[in-house]
Amino acid sequence: MMNPQVGQDSVSTALVPAIGYSSNEGLLGGLIYSRYDYRGNVAPFNNLFESSAIATTKGFVEVEATYEQTKTFGRDLRSIANFYFYRYTQDQFFGIGNETTFSDQQWDNEYYFFRSIGFSFDYRFRKPIYEQGRSQLDLQFGAATEYHIPYVRQQQSSFVQAMPVGSDGGWTNNINTGLVWENRNSEFDPRRGNRLELELRGAPNLISNYGLATARLELRQYFYLFNFLTVANRFEARHAEGDIPYWEMSTLGNKNTLRGYPLNRFKGNTSVAYTLELRTWLLKFPDFYGLKFGGQLFTDTGRVFTETDDANDLFERYHQTVGFGGAMSILNPDFILRGEMGFSEDVTRIYIGVGYMF
Known part of the structure; x- marks a missing residue:
């Protein structure tokens, strides 16, 4: 359900419940809540709150x-x-x-699985240092804290066999800085423009159990074709250096990269990922609370690198997935509910969230 009060100087809310069942996780229940405050005529909004919660009867x-x-x-x-x-x-x-290899038999025997718990809190600021028209360059800075620990590890499992850095859990506390430049025509449903983000993070031993540093570069580009099709491109490169726990490694196989592969499928010091997505709104009912239904096709490509790789590996052995999805918007064009299915050579995965992936 949604609050129908949407306008230039208003507040809009969205509440979406979810229920389901999984043979692995049991009965599932979830809730998505978003609140958009446009009061004060501040672009793109005054403030925004987005949240989601999901739990299952088997402890997830x-x-x-x-x-x-x-x-x-x-x-x-x-x-x-x-x-x-x-x-x-x-x-x-x-x-x-x-x-790294994947076996259906080991997957069914839960060889790749372990149980873990963790949390993180990140707070950052963006200060404009250049503005002209729709183009803006921001200086970004902030700090974050996070804690992770594996609390159940089967003796016959890939995790115990490898015992990676971070297998005893611990804290990483970091400070970060970077730049954000963009000229997109919309933050929620961009159809034209670009966005660039450079982020540098450092977690010194003085305040962390693991001393490390990371650098991440993300490039996005959007353009419109045939007056109905949005072509969205995203490139991301990330590198981690130092005493790197497994959860801080450059990782592919999640809701943002190589969708369709199992969670955290590939880990390395460095990762390179690219996504091409075609989006369109298929059905529009402007007289019925602004209801819209859309669809998207995507392909994800990427690979990770370790210290044993060399320059010749830069253009070889990339992994790829394909997929499709649907989108819905009602009352508020900034609220987009998205669902996707990704296909890989290992498994097939389903993703649900608010807003486009990028």
């Missing part, structure tokens, strides 16, 4: 919440706070490297 729990404020402390300072908590009854570890 995942909770995430994000709050954004475009004007913080009355200044031209955008703040973003993100909280994440999980209790995975089937966290997954396949080893380190781009060529």
Whole structure:
């Protein structure tokens, strides 16, 4: 259900319940809640709150919440706070490297699974340092804390056989900085424009159980074809250096990269990922609360690198997945409920969330 009060100077809310069943996790229940505050005529919004929670009868729990404020402390300072908590009854570890193997029999015997629990809190600011028309360059800075621990490890499992760095759990506390440049025509449903983000993070031994540093570069591009089709491109490269626990490694196989592969399928020091997505709104009912139905096709490509790889591996042995999905928007064009199915050579996975993936 949604609050129908949507406009330039209004507040809009969305509440979406979910229920399901999985043979592995049992009965599933979830809730998605979003709140969009447009009061004050501040673009793209005054503040935004997005949250989701899911739990199953077999102990799986995942909770995430994000709050954004475009004007913080009355200044031209955008703040973003993100909280994440999980209790995975089937966290997954396949080893380190781009060529780790997958076996249906070992998957069925839960060889790749272990149980883990963790949480993170991230708070950052964005300060504009250049603005002209729709183009804007922001300086970004902030800090984050996170804790992870595997609490159940079967002796006959890939995790115990490898005992990666971080197998005893622990804290990583980091400070971060970077730049964000963009000129997209919309943050929620972009059809034209670009976005670039460079992020540098450091977790010194003085405040963390593991001392490490990471660098991440993300490029996005959008353009419109035939007056109905959005072509969305995303490239991301990430590198981690130092005493790297398994949860801080550059990882592919999640809701943002190589959709369709099992969770955390590939881990390495460095990762490169690319996504091409075609999006369109298929059916529109403007007189019925602005209801829209859309669809998307996508392909994800990427690979990870370890210290044993060399320059010749840069253009070889990339993994690829394909998939399709649907989208729905009602009352508020900024609220988009998305569902997708990704196909890989290993398994097939389903993803549900608010907003486009990028």
